[in-house]
Amino acid sequence: MKNMKKILEELDSRDRIAISGHIRPDGDCVGSCMGLYLYLKKTLPTAQVDVYLEKPAPVFSCIDRLEEIKTDCSAEIVYDVCIAVDTAADRLGDAEKYFRAAKKTINIDHHVSNMQGCGMVNYVNPAASSASELVYELMEEELMDASIAKALYIGIIHDTGVFQYSNTTPHTLTIAAKLIGYGMDFPKLINETFYEKTYVQNHVLGRALLESILFMDGRCIVSVIDKKTMEFYNAEPKDMDGIVSQLRITKGVECAIFMYQTGQQEYKVSLRSNGKVDVAEVAAYFGGGGHVRAAGCTMRGTYHDCINNLSLHIEKQLDSYEEEVK
Numbered sequence: 001m002k003n004m005k006k007i008l009e010e011l012d013s014r015d016r017i018a019i020s021g022h023i024r025p026d027g028d029c030v031g032s033c034m035g036l037y038l039y040l041k042k043t044l045p046t047a048q049v050d051v052y053l054e055k056p057a058p059v060f061s062c063i064d065r066l067e068e069i070k071t072d073c074s075a076e077i078v079y080d081v082c083i084a085v086d087t088a089a090d091r092l093g094d095a096e097k098y099f100r101a102a103k104k105t106i107n108i109d110h111h112v113s114n115m116q117g118c119g120m121v122n123y124v125n126p127a128a129s130s131a132s133e134l135v136y137e138l139m140e141e142e143l144m145d146a147s148i149a150k151a152l153y154i155g156i157i158h159d160t161g162v163f164q165y166s167n168t169t170p171h172t173l174t175i176a177a178k179l180i181g182y183g184m185d186f187p188k189l190i191n192e193t194f195y196e197k198t199y200v201q202n203h204v205l206g207r208a209l210l211e212s213i214l215f216m217d218g219r220c221i222v223s224v225i226d227k228k229t230m231e232f233y234n235a236e237p238k239d240m241d242g243i244v245s246q247l248r249i250t251k252g253v254e255c256a257i258f259m260y261q262t263g264q265q266e267y268k269v270s271l272r273s274n275g276k277v278d279v280a281e282v283a284a285y286f287g288g289g290g291h292v293r294a295a296g297c298t299m300r301g302t303y304h305d306c307i308n309n310l311s312l313h314i315e316k317q318l319d320s321y322e323e324e325v326k
Helices: 027-043 058-062 093-101 131-137 146-160 170-180 186-195 199-210 227-233 243-248 279-285 303-325
Strands: 016-020 048-052 081-085 104-109 121-124 213-215 220-225 255-263 266-273 294-300
Touching: 016 027, 016 093, 027 048, 027 058, 027 081, 027 131, 027 146, 048 093, 058 146, 058 186, 081 093, 104 131, 131 146, 131 170, 146 170, 146 186, 199 220, 199 227, 199 243, 220 243, 220 303, 227 255, 243 255, 243 266, 255 303, 266 279, 266 303, 279 294, 279 303, 294 303
Parallel strands: 016 048, 016 081, 081 104, 104 121, 220 255
Antiparallel strands: 213 220, 255 266, 266 294
């Protein structure tokens, strides 16, 4: 659903503006929210513009003014406009109250699970590589600068896997080319925000790979990190980033599952597909969402219960795909 003008044209009331993204913000969420924040701070200098996110991972500290992100949503504020970026309203966490109370709501998203949008005005395009790509399209190019470009570029590289995922289009690459034209050290950004891992992250990744299990005749792979293991390595949820992508590139695998424990019989599940499984459909069944090849959800039960429940849906899709090929 694409029915928006440029973002500045949509901001009829400009005194108080809030921006927020989804819980556990990834690179695209942080990049798109901060890119939009920097743009509005520049173009509307007299307005109150606030950005609400859970604390981003340290790798994104290279984004300018990241320290201005608000993590406390206890204040009672009614914003003139609240913009939900890279998500539907029900995944805004504590900032959802600002969205619900705002005089005008705008939704910018690229998740197929949010096709209708959740705002009064929506710019939702599942064909886009990232929310950062959509935010770029809503800006006036002549009003952009290097700081805005860097934030959006980081968002795009994270949701495209540095342009290796199938959501990368010629349009995506054209935008990326324009962004690096602002003079950023893009090889350094790619290395430090996408590839570089801490010592703890490498240990946890090694443990996850070592204890991974192939099943479904080698078409699916799964690994889990429980609370005890996380405590042993002093690891946090942000240290789990990238593990499922590494599992996905195992030869012969069509679908990868990575889970880490978040509570008593509760797991955060990440799913990745190499094309034969629509993992967004699988995740949606369990209350999650995402993209055809990358999705996630939260599940309750034992580890084996979760795997068995996921497997039913994954195997059904794999078998259906192979029947169609025949």
